[in-house]
Amino acid sequence: MLNESEIYLSIKKWLKENEWVILGGEPPGGTNDIPLLELKDIDYMGKGSKGSKKIDVISYQNGFFLLLELKSRFSYSDVRKLNEIVGDKNWRLAFIMALREKRVFENSGITLPSESLYIDTTRYYIKSVGFNYTGKVGPRDFVTFLVSRDKVEVVLGTRISGEVRQIFST
């Protein structure tokens, strides 16, 4: 069974090979070459990062953000976290602000058609989880990455939209 660091590195490699632009994230340990993106709770006015959220890997392709949480095994807390971020307008705003703050769009050469599209709707977000192959997959509106030592298998939930399926089919 792979540990979280091994899964993280395998996923990063897979994303690069499949033309995803890795924008940022938080490695399971250590220091990485991608920016740490922290989504700030806009209701919290105190000092520090209380209430903020970090996503393990954030990548981009053809107008879609892929938000990916990784663990060695399936964890419902990852599902809950991504549902909360994608499902809440304030968190979507915090997400766009985090990318802007770290100059991610400029550094990666990405131009969004309209930021409000990403704040007002959930359409361009792909929720995903990745873990060792254990026979389990994520919820129906998630993309699941099953990672083993020699391959990464992608499972699209039954509620994944046609336009997202198109991205993963190419």
Add this chain to the structure above:
Amino acid sequence: MIIYYDDLQEGEWFRDLSPLLHTVPIRPIGRRNTNPSAIERLLRYDRPDIILIADNEPRLVVEKTSEVPTGHNVGQRFGRFANAVEEQVMVVFFLPFVAMKHGRYAGVCYIPARFFMALEKMEEIHGIPVLAVNWPCDDRFELVRDGSQDEAMKGLVDELVINGFNYSRVKIIDELRDVMKKMRAERSSIQPLTAKPPPSVRTQKTRDYVDYLKRVFPKDTEALPKNCLRREDTLIYRLGMTPQKCRREDPYTGTQFIYDYIWCRSGPKPSDKHANLVLEVPLVSKRRWLEANPNDPTRKSSVYYATADFIVLKDGLIICDSQIGLGSSLTQTTGLNKFFRR
């Protein structure tokens, strides 16, 4: 050669720094007492990010961070450096000398001059290179992440390997030292307070401080060692921990070495001091402190006792008797140190 890492991605990053390392095996640093002795020697105070072994000897300890250089994350690593130089192993700290802090209190953060002062003093005392290498940033103080940020590290690692870790032949070491000196001078000039002790640290005449301690803790003060009483000055590092939140080591156990090396140390052993180093935790009782942070060599809390002379608590003193420091009888501990994790 073998590369040992605390986290795989850093191990792979280090291996990719030089074509001369591409075929070198990389291995995780295991739990305490499960590693070769060459590795165990470097885990007494904490776990470094990278340890490079060549000819069965540790040759290089590397730390890497992208955190802004003013925060706890930087200071807490100094215990790893102290351990490395005590074992005569070269240290390289790869970090941004300046970077943008984000969030509600956003702003440009510059490295404090005292970080360089501590590294320079470590090198001076132990006679082994101790370098800080800059992770560059762009014109808006965002870290460069296009691969070019590693150029200086690549040059250094290449030269070290080519020259068989004969440091005197590695010219880039002198170049990097010059960068550090220039940066230290610049920060000392622009922000002179960063070359002095921070607000949590103060110096008192030992006689005055001991007089005070005698009044408040007469019995405990009698037990102070004579060498402590002989030193003219005492440096007091105040830790603002509460009884509820005192079971923690970072950043204090590492940061104490910054102040120790700059303002107290005169030689390679922690006991080689010209000024006392005291940890002051005024809100926590002795009983609560010992319960939360025992001098147990199987726990990272033992680092509190590794270089300080004594700890002053709410209701008394604890004399520090290192169980893990250089030359301590229990340096080769047999305990399982599961707590020595970041």
